[in-house]
Structure formats: C-alpha cells, structure tokens
Amino acid sequence: MTDWNPAPEGNGAGCRIVDLPRITDPRGNLTFIEGGSQIPFDVARVYYLYDVPGGESRGGHAHQQLEQLIIAAAGSFDVIVDDGTETARFHLNRSYYGLYVPRLTWRELGNFSSGSVCLVLASQPYEEADYHREYDGFLAARAVADGAAG
Numbered sequence: 001m002t003d004w005n006p007a008p009e010g011n012g013a014g015c016r017i018v019d020l021p022r023i024t025d026p027r028g029n030l031t032f033i034e035g036g037s038q039i040p041f042d043v044a045r046v047y048y049l050y051d052v053p054g055g056e057s058r059g060g061h062a063h064q065q066l067e068q069l070i071i072a073a074a075g076s077f078d079v080i081v082d083d084g085t086e087t088a089r090f091h092l093n094r095s096y097y098g099l100y101v102p103r104l105t106w107r108e109l110g111n112f113s114s115g116s117v118c119l120v121l122a123s124q125p126y127e128e129a130d131y132h133r134e135y136d137g138f139l140a141a142r143a144v145a146d147g148a149a150g
Helices: 137-147
Strands: 016-019 045-050 058-063 070-072 077-080 087-092 095-102 106-110 117-122
Touching: 058 137, 070 087, 077 095, 087 095
Parallel strands: none
Antiparallel strands: 016 095, 045 117, 058 106, 070 095, 070 117, 077 087, 077 106
16 A cells, blocks of 8 residues: 555645546556555445436435545536545536545535446445545544544
C-alpha cells in the first residue's frame, strides 16, 4: 500500500481524484485498478449503480470503516462529500478518474446522466453495522474519531 499517490488536484473534504492508468489502443482503451497501488486498500467488494431515474439520488450515508473508490464507468454524475467540517462536489465523467472516499465521509450521488453507470470499489464486504444513515449520528461518530486522533 505504499505506492498509492493520488493526483493532487481535485481534493476536498478528505477525498481525492485518482488518475487511473490508461492503455490506449485503436481497438479500444483499457483502464485497470490494483488495490494498494492505485488505491490505498485491497478491494473486497464491487458493485454498480445504473438506471437511476432522472432527479433521483443515491448514497446519503457514511461508513465507519469502509473506504471506496467511485468511478463513472459510463455517463456522468455528481458526488457531494462532507467530512463534518468541509463539503465538496465532484463531477465524475471519465472512466479513468476515480474519487477516493475515506472512512467517516458522508456522500450523496446525484445529477445522473441518462445511461450512466457508477462503479464502486469497496474495502470491505457489505456490513449494515458499518453504515451511518442519519447525518447527526455521522457527525457524532466523526467527533469521537477526531477527538481520538487529536
């Protein structure tokens, strides 16, 4: 995990845009992701969102331990992240850029274009107990974590 070096631009609320490797070819392009190299965690789960109706949003939660890389595999969408003190908006529209979202970061996804696919790589298997689904509960958990770190 020592090789991870995110792009310095596009940082906000503890999140970072990660420029993923691209292999271009006249037959089609290829991008790959290796845990511990392009991202600071080993991938334990992969899922994707698609056919999100116009005007709908996803997310609206934070994770106690889980880290994620969010990628617009097709189309585009916005990710609003909040670390309890700072909020940032990222517009994802390239399959070779991922948004690294660390633990204890509130996220909301919206403004999905028609045909968009949101690919998510997660550091842990699904565990409902890891979710903070109420914003006030997230802020309390963040305050405890920040107090323990400080």
